Amino acid sequence: EEFDQLDLNSKNKLFQGDVPQVFHTLNAEQFDRELLDRLYSLTNIIRSISKTKNGATYLANRLRDKRAMLYFAQASTRTYLSFKTACDIMGINCTDVRDTSTSSEVKGESFSDTIRTFSSYFDFVIMRHPEESHAEKAAWVVNSSDRPVPILNAGSGKDQHPTQALLDMYTLRRSFEKNGGMDGKTIMMAGDLNRGRTVRSLSKLLCLFPGVKIIFSAPAGFGMRDDVLQFLDKENVKYIVTEEFVPHLSKADAVYMTRIQDEHDKNDGTTSKRSYDDFSLKFEHLSLLKPFCAILHPLPRRDELDPKIDNDPRAKYWRQERNGMWTRAALIAMTGGAEPQIQNYWRDL
Ligand code: CP
Numbered sequence: 234e235e236f237d238q239l240d241l242n243s244k245n246k247l248f249q250g251d252v253p254q255v256f257h258t259l260n261a262e263q264f265d266r267e268l269l270d271r272l273y274s275l276t277n278i279i280r281s282i283s284k285t286k287n288g289a290t291y292l293a294n295r296l297r298d299k300r301a302m303l304y305f306a307q308a309s310t311r312t313y314l315s316f317k318t319a320c321d322i323m324g325i326n327c328t329d330v331r332d333t334s335t336s337s338e339v340k341g342e343s344f345s346d347t348i349r350t351f352s353s354y355f356d357f358v359i360m361r362h363p364e365e366s367h368a369e370k371a372a373w374v375v376n377s378s379d380r381p382v383p384i385l386n387a388g389s390g391k392d393q394h395p396t397q398a399l400l401d402m403y404t405l406r407r408s409f410e411k412n413g414g415m416d417g418k419t420i421m422m423a424g425d426l427n428r429g430r431t432v433r434s435l436s437k438l439l440c441l442f443p444g445v446k447i448i449f450s451a452p453a454g455f456g457m458r459d460d461v462l463q464f465l466d467k468e469n470v471k472y473i474v475t476e477e478f479v480p481h482l483s484k485a486d487a488v489y490m491t492r493i494q495d496e497h498d499k500n501d502g503t504t505s506k507r508s509y510d511d512f513s514l515k516f517e518h519l520s521l522l523k524p525f526c527a528i529l530h531p532l533p534r535r536d537e538l539d540p541k542i543d544n545d546p547r548a549k550y551w552r553q554e555r556n557g558m559w560t561r562a563a564l565i566a567m568t569g570g571a572e573p574q575i576q577n578y579w580r581d582l
Contacts, residue, residue, distance in 0.1 A: 256568050257372045257384045261395045261434035262464075266441045273403055275572055276556075276563040278579045283322065291578060292562075293324035295571040302355040303329035304347075305387065307363045308496075311532060311554050312387045312397070316359050319561035323571065325357070348374045352382045357568065365390035383568045391428045391497055397531055398434035400560040404553040405487055408527035412486075417444035419484055423512055424491035424537055426457040431531040432491060436461050440468040447472040448481050452512055455493075478512045479521070487527040490514050490538045509537055516541040529553055 264272075282288040301320050305313050313331070320327045330336050338347055348371045351358045358375070360368060368386035375381045388394045406415055420439060422432045426449055436457070439445045447465070449457040453476050465472055475481060482488065493509055514528065516539045522528075530538050530550040542548050566572055 255376070255381045255383050257368075257386075258395055258564060258568070259368050259372055259384065259386050260393045261398045261437040264395075264399070264438060264441070269399075269402065269438070269441060271572075272399065272560065272563055272567060273406065275567060275575065276403060276559045278575060279322070279562050279566065280559050282575070282579060282582070285582065289322070292322055292575070295323055295566060295574060296569045297324035299323075299325045299356040299569055300354065301325045301327045301357040301359055301565075302351045303327055303331070303387075304351060304358060304360040304362075305329065305331045306333050307361045307388065309361055309387070311557060312361065312394075315554070315557035316385075316387060316396075316561050316565075318558050319565055320357075322558070322562045323565050323569065325565065325569075328355070344370065345374045348384075349378055352378055352380045355382060357383050357385060357565065359385045359387050361387040362389055365392040368393075385564070385568070388430060390430070391433075391494070392430055393434050394430040394531075395434050396561055396564065397431045397557070398438045399564065400553060400557040401431065401435050401489070401529060401531070402438050403560050404529060404549055404556050405527060407552075407556075408487065408549055409525075412525045415442040415445065418442070418486040419446045419448065420487045420489060421448040421450060421481055421485035422457075422489045422491070423450040423478055423514075424509070425455045425494045426451045426491070427455045428494035428497045429491045432457070432489065433461050435489065437464060440465065440470050445470060448485060449474045450476075450478050450481055450512070452476060452507070452509070479518065482514075482518055482521045483523070485526055486523060487529060488514065488522065490528070490530045490534070492533065492535045492537055513537045513539070514542065515539045519545055519547070522547060 279292060282292055303313060303316060317327055336347065344367065348358065352375045358371060360371060368384055368389045372384045375384060386393060386395055409415055409418060426432050436447060439447060449472060456474055513536055519542065526547050527549045528542065528547050532550060532554055566575060
């Protein structure tokens, strides 16, 4: 109840921690450019160290005394697996709850008590939840406890997926490394933007790059929500909202496809009955794209992204998926306080 009475600003400030030594990852807007650059520098270093002789062993000894709870109260393949493998890289021991019917929540235990229990046994709580604001609520619970462990939001309802945005941005930056960098690029997002948490978080991170423009391309009724558009207005980011898809493809430096999020349907299946054929990237569209256009998708995909595109050099989504493991390893290393040691090790190599 106390949490629910907090205003949005106070909720957003939670990551800074009532307890300063704890760094939660709750939403995209908590990341500024400096923090992003630090994270990506560490990501590159961890990738490189892991390929050196004894490097994997060095990394796996950094957080060997730590334990992580992977609390996934909603389906996941790659976020779960990439967090799990990221923890493996850093030597963290993982336990999970993926099926909430095995948790005492079915006996009526409150969300707060469940999180408090995790904090009794684990040093990190990595959580995906179908309800919005539950990562912030978890941070509130642990900040008020005697064991304030970091909370990492692995997807919260239709609202945020901050670590996905971190890996998306890392992938975009790498894609544009030899093509002028991120600044001034036009990023097109297409699909069910209304209920897609990845595009909501990524839009907020894009504000950190001067001159970036966004094209929000969605069928009628599935457009980006006003709160994100207002956020972009406040940050002076230019965007267009359109119900057309193909006419915009040639303008984009990156096309970020998303699937229909019909798991959020209210059991009537109405949105899954709609055809998304006119918001699908097909093999024949490749000729419309810029030569260096990066094609991204958070995955999983359905028909909106033609598998025949997979072998095109502009298709970055399988790399994007792998980048998730490295960016999350860096985030965990940073959260667990291992960053200075890793930086020193790299400097001395
Ligand atoms: N991108 C993403 O969140 O995928 P999963 O749902 O498979 O974790």
